[in-house]
Structures are given as structure tokens and as C-alpha cells.
């Protein structure tokens with residue numbers, strides 16, 4: 001358990017331990033380095049051996065943050081541009097079609113593993129040191145430094161520790177033993193990649209289908225389809241989830257999408273176990289009361305995990321990494337953490353709440369689904385416009401401004 005810190009010295013941080021090398025970690029390390037703070041990243045999994053995950057999209061705001069640390073090009077090169085979202089009902093009716101706002105970097109889609117690889121590679125190229133095989137276990141805040149302990153019984157010391165260890169953050173539980181745990185959204189996420197389905201190239205458009213019984217998303221790039229399904233499952237039984245095999249999931253998905261328009265069944269017909277990502281419950285953490293304590297702070301999913309329905313988790317992680325580094329550049333540690341929290345909390349919690357509302361539409365029962373289908377066209381027309389969502393996508397941190 002973390003010891004009680006002594007009164008901290010007001011000097012600025014010069015060194016940092018970054019616990020977690022997923023999305024937030026490498027971006028934080030690059031941003032800290034740009035701020036004159038030397039950071040080392042500690043990550044349990046060797047490069048390319050961690051969770052590979054399904055397709056992820058990096059929104060304009062996330063790319064703005066990556067551009068600040070010179071990582072936007074590497075990420076763009078690892079994926080493909082998907083600047084349009086087409087939202088449909090299970091009947092095939094187009095409820096909304098949204099293009100990225102002009103003048104902003106277009107949305108990029110890539111496998112989550114490719115995103116992490118690109119960020120780790122770019123950070124390493126910038127001189128960031130990664131120590132793999134290191135799982136953060138605990139920390140002691142001495143008041144002048146923080147000493148991290150890893151599960152291989154090694155330690156590391158620095159001026160600050162940044163917890164980038166994801167939605168099940170250990171760092172979060174060390175700074176606040178009463179911290180909330182992830183909340184199940186009522187949806188199971190499934191997905192993967194498949195070639196040669198015969199479904200035509202969607203021209204950079206992601207299609208999102210609010211089907212009669214479940215939600216289906218797909219994008220086809222040349223011959224290659226990325227897809228995901230969100231299946232409503234009221235009560236989460238993790239053992240049952242683990243025990244359910246590929247064939248059974250395929251059967252359930254075929255049944256769920258049997259009456260919907262669109263190519264869900266055609267795509268599923270070609271899916272193989274190799275191109276199928278591990279099914280997982282969709283979760284979020286709507287409010288983490290304590291984002292920092294003494295010399296330790298949280299960023300990314302550790303602080304503000306949104307469910308995938310926002311398409312913003314990785315982008316918010318990148319933004320928070322840049323903002324935290326800017327604050328540490330200009331302010332003594334505890335003031336920096338307070339300024340970072342002030343600047344970020346409202347924005348991220350608003351996005352988490354919006355995604356939670358989308359989840360309710362995805363998990364609608366048969367009666368609610370009918371109401372949803374009747375009401376959605378009006379809601380979409382009024383609210384699902386590029387202008388209405390500009391606050392999410394236009395966001396840019398002014399790195400040169402004083403924090």
C-alpha cells in the first residue's frame with residue numbers, strides 16, 4: 001500500500017515513470033520529453049505480444065494531439081483514411097451520414113495492435129526508453145520522489161509517476177483504494193478482420209447499423225473488411241463468456257442479424273477463428289474521483305475510460321497525455337496535476353456520458369427498438385451533424401501557451 005507522502009518540494013518534475021505502454025503511455029513519454037522531462041515507459045508485454053484488439057479509429061482531435069508529439073504520420077501510415085460515418089437502421093434506411101469537418105485531419109482506422117506498435121516505435125525513435133516485462137505493483141511517494149515497485153521485485157525512482165495502465169489500472173487503486181471499477185454497459189463486443197467477402201469497398205465510410213436485435217459496424221477497404229458487433233447481454237457472466245466458443249458466437253450473431261438489411265451475414269459467412277478477436281464485455285468508468293495524489297497521476301483509460309461507442313478513447317488518452325505534459329512543463333508537480341484535472345475532467349466525462357446514451361440505443365429491447373427506430377431520424381437530423389459534434393473533433397491543445 002502506498003505510504004503517506006511527506007510535504008512535497010515545489011520544484012518542477014525532471015524525470016517520470018510511465019506505467020503502461022499502450023496508447024497513453026508512449027504519447028505521454030513523447031510529450032514529457034518535449035516538455036524537458038525524461039520519461040521511461042514500463043510495460044508488461046513485449047512489443048507485438050500484448051492484446052491485438054479489433055479495429056480502432058483515431059478521430060481528428062486525437063490526431064491533433066499526436067501531431068504535437070510528431071506521431072500523427074506514423075499512425076496514419078499504419079492505417080487507412082475513413083472520413084465518413086453512415087448510420088443506418090435495421091431496415092437499411094440511412095439515418096445520418098456525417099463527413100469529417102473540413103480542415104481537420106480525417107479519421108484513421110487501424111488495428112489496435114498496429115496503433116500501439118506505431119506509437120511505441122515512434123517513441124523509441126525519439127529516444128524514449130521502454131522496459132518490457134515490467135508490471136507496476138505499488139508505489140511509495142517519499143514527498144521528494146516516487147519509487148515504483150514492479151511485480152518482478154525491481155524498483156524505479158523518478159520525480160513523478162504517470163499511471164497509463166488502462167481501464168483496470170493498478171495505479172488508480174493505489175492512489176485511491178475506493179476508486180470505482182469498470183461498469184458493464186450491457187453489451188458484448190465481438191469483431192475482427194476478414195478478406196474476400198465480396199462486399200464492395202465502402203469508399204472510406206464506416207457503416208453503423210442499429211439492427212433489430214444487435215448493432216453491427218463495418219468498413220471495407222479494397223478486399224479487406226473490419227467489422228464489429230455489439231450484442232445485448234443483460235447479465236454479464238464472465239465464465240460463460242470465456243466458455244463460449246467461436247461457432248456458438250457465429251450462430252448467435254447470425255440469428256441476431258438475420259432480419260436486418262446490410263451485409264452483416266455476408267461478412268460473418270467468411271469470418272474464421274484466426275480473424276476473430278476475443279469477445280469482451282464493453283465497459284466504461286464514468287467518473288474517477290481521484291486523478292492524482294502527491295506525485296502520482298492517471299491518464300487515459302485509467303482516469304477516463306469511455307465505452308468504445310464514443311470512438312474517442314484513444315484520442316482522449318492522447319489529448320490527456322499532451323495536456324498533462326504541458327502542465328508539468330510549466331508548473332510544480334501538484335499544481336500541474338490540479339491544472340491538468342481542471343482542464344480535462346469536464347470534456348472527457350461529457351464524452352463518456354454521450355457514449356453511454358448510445359449504448360442504451362444499441363441495447364434496446366424489441367419495444368424500445370421500435371421507438372428508437374421511429375425517433376432516431378429526427379434526433380439524428382438535429383444532433384448527429386458535424387457542427388453539433390465539432391466540440392469533440394475540433395479540440396486542440398495549444399502546446400505553446402503557458403499552462
Ligand SMILES: Cc1cc2nc3c(=O)[nH]c(=O)nc-3n(C[C@H](O)[C@H](O)[C@H](O)COP(=O)(O)OP(=O)(O)OC[C@H]3O[C@@H](n4cnc5c(N)ncnc54)[C@H](O)[C@@H]3O)c2cc1C
Nearest residue numbers: 020022023024056057136165166300301308311312313314
Ligand atoms: C472493443 C474496443 C473498441 C475500441 N474502439 C475505439 C475506437 O474506435 N476509437 C478510440 O479512440 N478508442 C477505442 N477504444 C478505446 C481505446 O482502446 C482505449 O481508450 C485506449 O486504448 C486507452 O489507452 P490507454 O493507454 O489508456 O490504455 P490501454 O490501451 O489499455 O493500455 C494500457 C497499457 O497498460 C499496460 N498495463 C496494464 N497493467 C499494467 C501494470 N500494472 N503496469 C504497467 N503496465 C500495465 C497494458 O499492457 C497496456 O499496454 C476501444 C476499446 C475497445 C475495448
